[in-house]
Amino acid sequence: QVQLQESGPGLVKPSQTLSLTCTVSGGSISSGDYYWSWIRQPPGKGLEWIGYIYYSGSTYYNPSLKSRVTISVDTSKNQFSLKLSSVTAADTAVYYCARDGGPMGFDYWGQGTLVTVSS
Amino acid sequence: EIVLTQSPATLSLSPGERATLSCRASQSVSSYLAWYQQKPGQAPRLLIYDASNRATGIPARFSGSGSGTDFTLTISSLEPEDFAVYYCQQRSNWLPGTFGGGTKVEIK
Numbered sequence: 001q002v003q004l005q006e007s008g009p010g011l012v013k014p015s016q017t018l019s020l021t022c023t024v025s026g027g028s029i030s031s032g033d034y035y036w037s038w039i040r041q042p043p044g045k046g047l048e049w050i051g052y053i054y055y056s057g058s059t060y061y062n063p064s065l066k067s068r069v070t071i072s073v074d075t076s077k078n079q080f081s082l083k084l085s086s087v088t089a090a091d092t093a094v095y096y097c098a099r100d101g102g103p104m105g106f107d108y109w110g111q112g113t114l115v116t117v118s119s
Numbered sequence: 120e121i122v123l124t125q126s127p128a129t130l131s132l133s134p135g136e137r138a139t140l141s142c143r144a145s146q147s148v149s150s151y152l153a154w155y156q157q158k159p160g161q162a163p164r165l166l167i168y169d170a171s172n173r174a175t176g177i178p179a180r181f182s183g184s185g186s187g188t189d190f191t192l193t194i195s196s197l198e199p200e201d202f203a204v205y206y207c208q209q210r211s212n213w214l215p216g217t218f219g220g221g222t223k224v225e226i227k
């Protein structure tokens with residue numbers, strides 16, 4: 001059974017960089033069968049896809065966030081990470097990592113982690 | 120950007136009733152549409168992919184239909200555990216894209 005787990009600070013100051021890591025177990029990022037995505041959800045609101053990475057390191061980002069987002073992968077640790085720079089209160093959200101099966105959808109999700117942007 | 124509009128925003132039904140949820144895209148997404156269920160405090164769960172294919176372990180009472188710009192998620196007979204928020208999500212050119220605003224299915 002594939003499991004994903006997000007980790008990182010729950011509080012980030014405005015203008016700083018949000019950093020999260022997703023650890024994958026029960027499956028290998030290096031298998032090449034999936035993409036690995038970050039998705040967020042502001043409190044009480046809908047879902048927004050942030051971006052994905054392939055095991056090779058190739059990435060694709062949501063155009064609305066592209067200038068501030070970096071996603072990286074560490075296949076030796078079976079982890080992938082998110083960095084979001086110059087955060088504001090609007091970036092306060094629950095951040096999820098998910099396995100992306102392409103047209104087959106996001107089939108496994110982490111439990112999510114709340115990141116609050118506040119001084 | 121492709122906009123997905125879900126309707127209604129809220130659906131009030133009783134257990135055993137049929138639920139019909141709509142998702143309309145601002146331009147064609149072919150069949151690249153998925154549906155997710157989300158309960159409070161939980162991550163979304165994949166129900167349907169490619170418009171009409173049930174994900175692994177999803178009960179047969181959930182079905183999806185449509186193509187192009189108009190899609191429907193149907194729950195044939197609501198069970199108590201089905202009361203939740205449902206989101207559609209499109210992929211254009213294989214790339215992940217926008218989610219709809221969600222439909223809340225609540226107990227009448």
